[in-house]
Amino acid sequence: MGVMRLGFVQVRVTDMEAAKSHYIDALGLEKTAEVDGRLYLKGWDEWDHHSVVVEPGGAGLVKMAFKVDQEEDLSELEKRIEAYGLPVRRVHRHEDYAVGEGIVTTLPSGHVLQLYHEIEVLGTRTGRLNPDPWPDDARGMAAPRIDHLLVTAENPGQFTEFFTKVLDFKISERVVPQAGSDEILGAWLYRTNTPHDIAVIPGPNGKLHHFAFWLDNWQDVLRAGDIMAKTGIPVDIGPTRHGITRGTTIYFFDPAGNRNEVFSGGYITYPDFPCITWTADELGKGIFYIQRELNDRFTTVLT
Amino acid sequence: MARITIVPDNVAVAARAGETVLEALRRHGYTMFFGCRRGGCGVCQVKLLDGAVHHGPYAPQALPQEAQDAGMVLACRAVADSDVTVEMVPSNRLRRLTSLWATAQTSSESG
Numbered sequence: 001m002g003v004m005r006l007g008f009v010q011v012r013v014t015d016m017e018a019a020k021s022h023y024i025d026a027l028g029l030e031k032t033a034e035v036d037g038r039l040y041l042k043g044w045d046e047w048d049h050h051s052v053v054v055e056p057g058g059a060g061l062v063k064m065a066f067k068v069d070q071e072e073d074l075s076e077l078e079k080r081i082e083a084y085g086l087p088v089r090r091v092h093r094h095e096d097y098a099v100g101e102g103i104v105t106t107l108p109s110g111h112v113l114q115l116y117h118e119i120e121v122l123g124t125r126t127g128r129l130n131p132d133p134w135p136d137d138a139r140g141m142a143a144p145r146i147d148h149l150l151v152t153a154e155n156p157g158q159f160t161e162f163f164t165k166v167l168d169f170k171i172s173e174r175v176v177p178q179a180g181s182d183e184i185l186g187a188w189l190y191r192t193n194t195p196h197d198i199a200v201i202p203g204p205n206g207k208l209h210h211f212a213f214w215l216d217n218w219q220d221v222l223r224a225g226d227i228m229a230k231t232g233i234p235v236d237i238g239p240t241r242h243g244i245t246r247g248t249t250i251y252f253f254d255p256a257g258n259r260n261e262v263f264s265g266g267y268i269t270y271p272d273f274p275c276i277t278w279t280a281d282e283l284g285k286g287i288f289y290i291q292r293e294l295n296d297r298f299t300t301v302l303t
Numbered sequence: 304m305a306r307i308t309i310v311p312d313n314v315a316v317a318a319r320a321g322e323t324v325l326e327a328l329r330r331h332g333y334t335m336f337f338g339c340r341r342g343g344c345g346v347c348q349v350k351l352l353d354g355a356v357h358h359g360p361y362a363p364q365a366l367p368q369e370a371q372d373a374g375m376v377l378a379c380r381a382v383a384d385s386d387v388t389v390e391m392v393p394s395n396r397l398r399r400l401t402s403l404w405a406t407a408q409t410s411s412e413s414g
Contacts, residue, residue, distance in 0.1 A: 014342060014360035058362035059343035234340040256362060257343015301338035301346055303362065 002077060002168050006197045007067035007116065009149055009211045010053040011258050012060050018255035019054050026231050027213060027260070028142040032122060035097050042122070043213065044135050045144035049098040049120040052146065052211075059256040059303035061208035063104070063112035064149060064198070066167075066191075071101075071117045078103045080166050091116070107162060109153035110206030140231075141224040143213035147263050148196045150210050152203025152302055159200045160187040172196060172269050173244045173276040175283055185280060188244060195245035195266045207302040210251060212261035218248045224262045225250050236297055242266075243289040244278060251298070258303045305383035309333075310352065310390050312397045318383050323359070324349065325378040332401040335391065340379045345370075347378040349395070354387030 013019040016039065023029045023041055032049055033040040040050040048067075055062065068074060078088050081103070091102035091114060100118025107113055125135040134142070153159040163169040172195045175186040188196040201209065215221050218239075225239050228250070236259060238250030247266040254260055278286040284293040307327055308315045318327035325337055325347060338344035342361025351374050358366075359380040366377055376389070391397055 012362070014362055018360070058364060059341075060362070060364065236339075253339040253341050253343070255341050256360075257339030257341035257365065259339070296336060297338055297346075301344040303339070303343045303364075 001069045002073050003066045003115065003191045004069045005067055005192045006051075006146060006148060007048070007065045007119065008051045008053055009064050009146065010055065010062040011208070011211070011254075011256075012057040012062060013054050013254065013256035013258070014056075014058060015255055016054070016056055022233070022254050023052065023054065024139070026140045026227055026233060028138055028140040033097060038097065040097060043143050043145040044126075044138060045124055046146070047121050047123055049122050053096075059258055061111065061149075061151070061206075061303075063114050064151075065096075065099075065102070065114040065116060066197075067119070068115050068117050074101065074103055074115060074117060077115055077167065081105050084162065084166050093118075107153075107159065108155070109151070109159050109200075111151055111153075140227050141213070141215065141220070141262060143215060143262065145214050147194065147212045147214040147261075148198060149208070149212065150199045150201065152205075152207045152209055153200050154202070154205050156186055156200045156202050157184040160184050160189065163187075163189050163198065167191075169197070170269070170271070170273065171275045172273060173278065173286075175201075175244075175278045175280060175286065177280050179277070179279050186283075190269050193268045193270060195247065195269060203299075203302060208258060209302055210259035210261050212249075212263040215262050215264045217264055221248050221250055221262055221264050228252050236301070237288065237291075237295065240291060241289045243282075243286040244276075246289075256303070257301075259301065305354075306386040307383055308386070308388045309349075309397050310388060312391070314397060321382060323379055324356070324376075324381050324383065324387075324389060327383075328378070328397070332399060334398050334400050335378065336395045337379055342366075342377055342380040345377065347395075348375045348392060349378050349381075350374050350390040350392065351376045351381075352388040352390050355384040356381040356387060357384055358382070 029041040039054040041052040086105045098120040102116030104114040169189040173188040186201040188199040234253045236251035245266040305318045316331040338346040345365035
């Protein structure tokens with residue numbers, strides 16, 4: 001059945017110790033390994049070995065990796081990506097720590113996309129037998145899992161075409177210049193039953209806008225905001241609500257300047273979920289439903 | 304205590320030890336367009352006209368070599384090592400957020 005979900009994002013940071021403090025102490029992720037200078041992290045409710053990989057080298061996205069349902073999906077998707085005209089490289093088993101064989105390609109937008117099926121499974125501290133609802137010794141924002149990422153592309157329509165036609169993503173919401181137009185300025189794309197696993201907005205190629213962590217409810221989003229204030233984490237905007245996805249949110253920055261989000265709420269999607277359309281003149285409301293205007297920082301600050 | 308002078312506004316603020324240019328401005332009630340505050344995005348570049356600064360950690364793409372060669376520094380990461388004069392880039396401008404408070408604060412610190 002192809003791509004199942006977002007597996008992990010790999011990002012660069014300027015200071016590994018500061019990154020540990022941010023992702024482990026403040027966000028509450030669990031360190032699962034530290035190998036060859038890279039830090040491997042997962043949320044407390046994630047079973048696989050990692051959902052975030054942090055490495056030294058500045059800021060920005062090294063790659064995004066999606067997990068496919070079956071091992072056979074890799075060769076099928078390899079064919080499809082090559083048929084689309086992009087070169088594909090095979091990733092050997094354990095070329096990435098704890099990750100099995102995969103394929104990797106560089107999208108026309110410059111973003112590196114990896115697909116894999118096998119990854120070491122560590123399980124969770126609450127376990128699979130008569131589990132408690134949350135683990136003891138949760139730290140900080142106690143993010144249970146990664147949710148999605150947003151990137152920028154000079155041609156968001158082409159980016160969207162690749163994800164929908166080659167990887168069978170569906171569009172939950174899109175931004176068009178005006179009602180009736182099919183020109184995609186931005187798109188929110190899913191393979192799971194959430195409003196988005198990945199989204200794209202216009203901007204320079206190869207850039208990361210943010211990656212987001214799920215929180216269970218609005219109260220947890222507010223509490224995350226309290227932790228940002230207590231620990232001096234720079235906030236971009238929020239707490240507020242998105243028109244697009246209907247999620248509640250705070251955007252903030254990691255110690256290298258990569259934007260993170262805590263995200264909660266929103267609807268569920270399913271195979272016959274219709275595509276919701278926003279016109280560019282209402283985009284302020286689409287992004288920040290309460291403030292109803294975009295700000296320069298949100299639209300121009302990228303890593 | 305290093306004195307940070309911003310041109311073309313000719314605003315001067317006193318920076319505490321270890322305080323970045325941006326932190327010093329904000330503490331005195333001024334602001335400018337800035338982004339991540341972590342040296343990652345580069346939108347807070349200003350031009351160092353006089354004096355010396357050192358930078359905290361920043362990503363190379365936030366302050367590429369060409370920008371460094373042109374005298375640019377990151378307001379969010381640059382700490383003044385001496386009295387400095389920095390110039391706002393044309394796309395950015397210094398703004399006073401809290402006029403009354405800033406006046407009192409600036410005069411008490413510089414007085």
